[in-house]
Amino acid sequence: MLSKNTVKFIKSLHQKKYRSESGKFFVEGEKSVLEVLQSDFSVEVLLVTESFEQKHLRVLNSFRGELIRVTQNQLEQVGQFQSNDSALAVVQMKSNSAFFPEKEDLILALDDVRDPGNLGTIIRVADWYGIEKMVFSPQTAEFYNPKVIQSTMGSFTRIQFFYEDLAQVVDRWKLPVYGAFLDGENVHQLQKPAPGILLMGNESKGISPEMEKKVTKKITIPGFGHAESLNVAIATAILCDNFKRLMGS
Amino acid sequence: MLSKNTVKFIKSLHQKKYRSESGKFFVEGEKSVLEVLQSDFSVEVLLVTESFEQKHLRVLNSFRGELIRVTQNQLEQVGQFQSNDSALAVVQMKSNSAFFPEKEDLILALDDVRDPGNLGTIIRVADWYGIEKMVFSPQTAEFYNPKVIQSTMGSFTRIQFFYEDLAQVVDRWKLPVYGAFLDGENVHQLQKPAPGILLMGNESKGISPEMEKKVTKKITIPGFGHAESLNVAIATAILCDNFKRLMGS
Numbered sequence: 001m002l003s004k005n006t007v008k009f010i011k012s013l014h015q016k017k018y019r020s021e022s023g024k025f026f027v028e029g030e031k032s033v034l035e036v037l038q039s040d041f042s043v044e045v046l047l048v049t050e051s052f053e054q055k056h057l058r059v060l061n062s063f064r065g066e067l068i069r070v071t072q073n074q075l076e077q078v079g080q081f082q083s084n085d086s087a088l089a090v091v092q093m094k095s096n097s098a099f100f101p102e103k104e105d106l107i108l109a110l111d112d113v114r115d116p117g118n119l120g121t122i123i124r125v126a127d128w129y130g131i132e133k134m135v136f137s138p139q140t141a142e143f144y145n146p147k148v149i150q151s152t153m154g155s156f157t158r159i160q161f162f163y164e165d166l167a168q169v170v171d172r173w174k175l176p177v178y179g180a181f182l183d184g185e186n187v188h189q190l191q192k193p194a195p196g197i198l199l200m201g202n203e204s205k206g207i208s209p210e211m212e213k214k215v216t217k218k219i220t221i222p223g224f225g226h227a228e229s230l231n232v233a234i235a236t237a238i239l240c241d242n243f244k245r246l247m248g249s
Numbered sequence: 250m251l252s253k254n255t256v257k258f259i260k261s262l263h264q265k266k267y268r269s270e271s272g273k274f275f276v277e278g279e280k281s282v283l284e285v286l287q288s289d290f291s292v293e294v295l296l297v298t299e300s301f302e303q304k305h306l307r308v309l310n311s312f313r314g315e316l317i318r319v320t321q322n323q324l325e326q327v328g329q330f331q332s333n334d335s336a337l338a339v340v341q342m343k344s345n346s347a348f349f350p351e352k353e354d355l356i357l358a359l360d361d362v363r364d365p366g367n368l369g370t371i372i373r374v375a376d377w378y379g380i381e382k383m384v385f386s387p388q389t390a391e392f393y394n395p396k397v398i399q400s401t402m403g404s405f406t407r408i409q410f411f412y413e414d415l416a417q418v419v420d421r422w423k424l425p426v427y428g429a430f431l432d433g434e435n436v437h438q439l440q441k442p443a444p445g446i447l448l449m450g451n452e453s454k455g456i457s458p459e460m461e462k463k464v465t466k467k468i469t470i471p472g473f474g475h476a477e478s479l480n481v482a483i484a485t486a487i488l489c490d491n492f493k494r495l496m497g498s
Binding site: 124125153154158188223225231233237238242 | 402
C-alpha cells in the first residue's frame with residue numbers, strides 16, 4: 001500500500017534541495033523505468049500499476065527493493081507526468097566520481113548548459129552516437145532533475161558523468177579540446193580528428209572565456225541561411241554526427 | 250494608451266480559435282519583434298516599452314501601424330513571456346498559398362510533427378541551412394502558435410510554407426522524396442543527392458504508411474550507441490547538415 005509518508009517523500013524529490021539531501025531521485029514512465037531497472041542504478045522503491053506488473057513480470061521477479069502496487073491516479077499524483085499508467089521508481093544517485101579517459105574517441109564536456117531539456121536531449125544524442133562519458137561544469141543543469149531524466153528517454157542509464165571545474169579536468173587529461181564557435185574551422189572540411197573532448201557552451205553565452213583558452217581547435221557548423229545560431233542540443237548533435245562520420249565506428 | 254479591448258484581443262490570440270477567426274497572431278521579445286518589423290509580414294499593432302523605443306528609433310520611424318507605449322508589467326500581462334521589457338507585435342497571418350519548387354536543392358516536408366517546440370526548432374534549423382521552403386501536413390502543429398514563433402528565434406520570418414495533404418503535393422511536384430527511417434541508407438555513405446524533398450515524420454509514429462509509399466529513397470542516421478531514436482528536430486538538423494555537406498552551398 002502507498003503510505004502518506006511515501007507520497008510526501010516522492011513529492012519532495014521534485015525539488016533539488018530534497019534530492020540532494022536524500023541522495024535520491026525519481027524516474028517515471030514505462031520505458032524509462034524498465035531501463036533503470038535493468039541498469040547499474042539501485043532502485044529502492046518501485047510503484048507499479050496492475051497493467052505494468054502483468055506486462056513485465058519477468059523484470060519484476062528480479063527486483064529486490066520495495067514494490068508498491070498503485071493506481072494510475074496515485075502515480076499521477078506523486079509524479080510529474082500528466083498521464084502515467086505504468087510505473088515510477090525511486091532511485092539512488094550515483095556518487096560524483098571522476099573517471100579517467102580510456103579508449104574513447106570522444107568525450108563530451110558541457111560548460112554551463114543550464115536548461116534541463118537541453119541537457120536531457122544532449123544525453124540522448126550522446127547515447128545515440130555511442131559517447132559514454134560526459135563531464136559537466138558545476139553550473140550545468142542537475143542530471144537528476146526530472147525534466148532531464150524524462151528527456152533522455154532512458155539514455156541517462158548508459159552515461160558515465162561527473163561535475164567538476166572543467167579547466168581542471170582538461171588540464172589533468174591533456175587531450176585535444178574541440179570547441180564549438182561561430183568562427184572556427186568548418187566541420188565539413190575537417191580531417192579525421194584525434195580522440196579528444198568536444199566542448200559545448202552555455203545557451204546564451206557560449207563557451208566561457210576561461211574555457212576558450214583551453215580549446216585546441218575551434219570548429220564551426222557551416223550556416224547556409226540567415227539564422228544567427230543553433231540551439232545547443234541541435235549543435236551538439238550535428239557535431240557528434242560529423243565527428244563520428246570522420247572517426248569511423 | 251493600452252485599451253481594455255486591445256488587452257482582451259491580444260489575450261484571445263493565445264488561443265488557436267481566435268487566431269484563426271481574426272487571421273492574426275502575436276510576436277514578442279526584442280529580437281523576434283525586430284525581425285518581424287523588417288520582414289514582409291504586416292504588423293498591425295506594436296506595443297513598446299520606453300527602453301525599446303529609445304533603442305530602436307530608426308526601425309520604429311518607418312512603422313506605419315498603431316504604436317502603443319506600455320510598461321513592462323503591461324507587456325507581461327498580455328503576452329506569454331514571464332519577463333518582457335521590450336515589445337509585442339500583433340501581426341497579420343499570411344495566406345495559405347502553395348508555392349512551386351524553383352531552384353531549391355532541398356525542400357522540407359513535415360508529416361504530422363505535432364509539438365510546437367519541435368516545429369519551431371525545425372524552422373530555425375531550416376533557416377540556418379538556407380532552406381526557405383517548407384510544406385506541412387494538415388495535422389502538423391500550427392505555425393502561428395506562440396510557442397512555435399518563440400522557438401524559431403525570428404527564423405519564422407524567412408520561411409515560405411503552406412499546409413496541404415502531403416501525398417497530393419508530392420504527386421504534383423514529381424521530385425525525389427528522401428524519407429528518414431530506421432532502416433534506410435546510411436546518410437554518411439550517401440552520394441550527392443539530386444534536389445528534392447526531405448520528409449520527416451511524426452514524433453512517435455514516424456512517417457505515415459501513406460507517405461512511406463511516396464518515398465523514393467529511405468535514409469538513416471547511423472547510430473553508434475544504444476538510444477532507440479532521436480528527437481525529430483535533432484534528426485532533421487543532422488539530415489540537413491549531411492545533405493548540405495553533400496550538395497555543397
